[in-house]
Amino acid sequence: MSLGRVSPATFFLVLLIYLLYTGSFTPFDVVTGCAVAAIVSLIVGRWLVRNDLKVVQVRRWAAFLSYSLRYFLVDEVRTHVDVAKRVFTLRSRPGIVRVPLDVRSEYGRVFVANSITNTPGTVVVDISDDGRWLYVHWIDVGDDLDEERIRKEVLSHFEEHARRIFD
Amino acid sequence: MGARRDVVVALLLLMAMAVLSYSAVASGFASGSLRPLGAEYLERAASTPEVVTAIVWNYRGFDTLFETFVFFLAIAGTLSVLRLSSRQEREVRRNEEREPHRKMDEIVRVITKLVVVAIVAVSASIAIHGQLTPGGGFQAGSAMAVASLLLFVVFSKFVLERSGLTLRHTLTAYAAGLAVILVTVFLPVLMGGHLLQIDLLPGESGLLSLDVGEYTAVTFGFLSVFLVLGISEWIFKGVLREEVK
Numbered sequence: 003m004s005l006g007r008v009s010p011a012t013f014f015l016v017l018l019i020y021l022l023y024t025g026s027f028t029p030f031d032v033v034t035g036c037a038v039a040a041i042v043s044l045i046v047g048r049w050l051v052r053n054d055l056k057v058v059q060v061r062r063w064a065a066f067l068s069y070s071l072r073y074f075l076v077d078e079v080r081t082h083v084d085v086a087k088r089v090f091t092l093r094s095r096p097g098i099v100r101v102p103l104d105v106r107s108e109y110g111r112v113f114v115a116n117s118i119t120n121t122p123g124t125v126v127v128d129i130s131d132d133g134r135w136l137y138v139h140w141i142d143v144g145d146d147l148d149e150e151r152i153r154k155e156v157l158s159h160f161e162e163h164a165r166r167i168f169d
Numbered sequence: 170m171g172a173r174r175d176v177v178v179a180l181l182l183l184m185a186m187a188v189l190s191y192s193a194v195a196s197g198f199a200s201g202s203l204r205p206l207g208a209e210y211l212e213r214a215a216s217t218p219e220v221v222t223a224i225v226w227n228y229r230g231f232d233t234l235f236e237t238f239v240f241f242l243a244i245a246g247t248l249s250v251l252r253l254s255s256r257q258e259r260e261v262r263r264n265e266e267r268e269p270h271r272k273m274d275e276i277v278r279v280i281t282k283l284v285v286v287a288i289v290a291v292s293a294s295i296a297i298h299g300q301l302t303p304g305g306g307f308q309a310g311s312a313m314a315v316a317s318l319l320l321f322v323v324f325s326k327f328v329l330e331r332s333g334l335t336l337r338h339t340l341t342a343y344a345a346g347l348a349v350i351l352v353t354v355f356l357p358v359l360m361g362g363h364l365l366q367i368d369l370l371p372g373e374s375g376l377l378s379l380d381v382g383e384y385t386a387v388t389f390g391f392l393s394v395f396l397v398l399g400i401s402e403w404i405f406k407g408v409l410r411e412e413v414k
Contacts (some may be wrong), residue, residue, distance in 0.1 A: 012286070016289070016290045020290045042289055050282055112280065129276055133275055
């Protein structure tokens with residue numbers, strides 16, 4: 003097992019989870035945490051993180067911050083209000099739509115899928131094996147099944163952020 | 170009509186929960202002070218600030234020790250019923266290579282990767298801080314068993330086996346865990362004390378090594394059984410039938 007296989011990002015991720023879960027920061031915790039993180043990152047190698055440089059690039063974190071602000075303050079609120087209205091008016095046209103997805107990294111694709119599922123009104127039910135199509139259950143499908151329109155309404159801004167953060 | 174009834178039921182449940190939780194808090198159910206019984210155990214404890222741990226590894230130390238052996242018997246039993254000779258094991262491998270296997274989809278795989286690594290970190294923390302929390306080795310090992318199950322279900326047991334982990338490795342690790350526990354149990358006798366008198370060992374090292382030993386034993390005990398049980402029944406019984414011929 004050569005050291006070139008070890009990912010520093012994995013090491014710090016494990017150390018962070020360990021310390022957060024332990025909830026204290028004594029020398030004993032740090033030493034045992036480092037030991038655990040070293041063992042885990044030796045075993046899993048590049049399984050979690052393939053390119054460690056991406057983790058330290060500031061523009062990716064900035065993109066993540068701007069995504070979080072927009073997502074939690076604007077998108078979430080808007081869709082929550084929309085679904086809350088539908089609960090009372092009972093107006094819904096549910097169905098499953100296939101949406102094209104164009105993100106290169108697997109974390110990016112999962113990021114888009116989870117953002118969609120987290121948004122009220124849409125749930126991802128499946129992803130194609132090649133990762134280029136998402137099957138999304140949508141509360142308001144309507145009659146116009148134009149792929150580009152659906153893509154725009156359901157995921158295009160998630161996709162953009164996912165590319166800026168992960169690709 | 171049905172909708173209105175649902176709303177009434179939901180409101181009643183919410184109100185009942187509110188009353189219950191308020192009365193639990195108001196009655197001082199969780200008071201800040203230590204009760205005399207707890208204080209008594211802590212006084213006799215082998216260097217632990219945690220009442221449950223104080224009881225488990227002193228007053229009930231033997232109970233926990235024998236629990237480990239019950240678990241050992243269960244694993245030994247399973248493995249002797251489902252044993253394979255090394256020639257049969259090779260044959261199982263050959264048959265399994267022909268088996269189609271399928272991973273779950275990408276979303277589940279990526280999330281599982283992260284969750285499994287998080288479980289390993291959390292379980293290590295539970296085991297290593299066994300002297301401070303009511304947790305300890307067994308709980309941590311059970312958490313690790315969940316991690317191995319997730320890997321089996323979402324990826325495939327072949328992912329583990331093809332990266333070089335075989336039953337031989339997991340059993341060796343299991344035995345190492347048991348050895349750590351045995352050494353910790355008998356060491357006080359050599360030092361002039363009696364069995365399991367771990368407060369003779371320096372500081373909290375007695376509790377720590379018992380917890381880490383238990384953690385290793387439970388983790389790899391479960392993993393060994395999973396690896397054997399993961400062999401397809403058709404293949405397993407086919408290989409066993411060869412014995413009769």
